Amino acid sequence: MNDCNDDNLYKSNMRIRELSHGSTYAMTMGAQYIAPGATPILYGPDSVYREIPVTAQRPKRARLDPQGLPCAEWWTINISGHTLFRRVTNGQQRLIGWSEITQSGVPASNALLRLRWDADDVIMNVGSGQRVSVLAPTITCSMLVPSLQAVENRNARGQPGVTTTDEDTTIIDTIMNVKVTCSDAPLGERFARLTTSYNTQGTDTDIPAITVPDFGGNGTTVGGIARDYRIPARARRVQFSVGTGQTFPIAANGPVFIADTFSRFERGVVDLWNRNISPDVIIPGDAQLVNYTNAQYPVISATWTLEL
16 A cells, blocks of 8 residues: 555545544445455555545544644544445446445455554454544544455445456445544454455565665665565554465474564564464564565465554
8 A cells, every 4th residue: 555645645535524522423435346366465555455535533622622722532433344246247337335235245344444543554454343442632544445446435326336357257345334433431442453465475575665865876775575564553463374275384484573674683483383373473572574485375364463
C-alpha cells in the first residue's frame, strides 16, 4: 500500500465528523473486485490494495471547554462485514445492493480496516468482526480491498462495476460496517488481529530501496532484499502457519526476525514446529522485519496480534 498520498487522500475525500460524547456513529461501505492471488502485497509501493475512505471522528466539543481543541477520548470501533462470491463470464459487471450481499453472502469480509490516530497507522482484519478501543483526540477509518481496480459500492445497485476479461472469473462483493462510539472508558479490546500471507519462493519484498544522498553528491542505498517483509505497526505477537501437506520447519528452517535492513542482525528464528501452526511467539522488541529465505514453503501465513 503506497503511503505517499495518505494526507492528500484524507484532505480531499474525508470530512471530519463531530460526535457527541456517549453517542455512536454508524457507516457502511462496500466494494466489488476480482479475487486476488493467494499472497496480495499489503505494504509498500507494490501494494495491490485500494483504500476507500469511510469516516473520521472528533469530539463534538472539548470536555469542560467548548472553545477548546478536541481532547483525547476513548473511541470504540466495532467492525463487521458480509461477502458474496460469484463466478462470472467476461464483460462489464454490475454492482449489487448491500441487502443482497447481506442475505446471500457469508457474515465475514476479506476487507481490512485501516485505523489512524495521533501518529499511529494500524491495519486489521474485518473478518467475522472485531471491536477495539483507542484513546485519541481524533480517528480516521478506511476500507482496504486487495485490488487497485476495485469499484466502490455505496449501495448503488445496478451501477457499473469491475470489467472482467476471462470467461471464468471470481468476483467478490463485500461490505464493511463500522460503528464508532465516543465514551469515557474503553468498550472493546486493546488488541486486534491482522493475517497476512507471503510468497516464500519469489523475489518479492514490501520494503522499498531508499537512496540517502550525502554532501559529496553520492548516496547510500538501503532497502529490503528478496523475501524481506515488514512487521506490521504495533504488532506484539505472531503465529505462523503453512498449508495442508506442507512439512513444518526443522531447525533453522523458519521465518527469521531481522533487526534492520542495514545491519541484518538476526533476532531469532521460528523453527521446530510440531504441527502446521507455529507457537504464538513474542516479537523481539527491536525487530523491524521478517525474512523467509530459509522457509522453503510456497506460502506462509502470519497472524499478528496488534496492541492498540
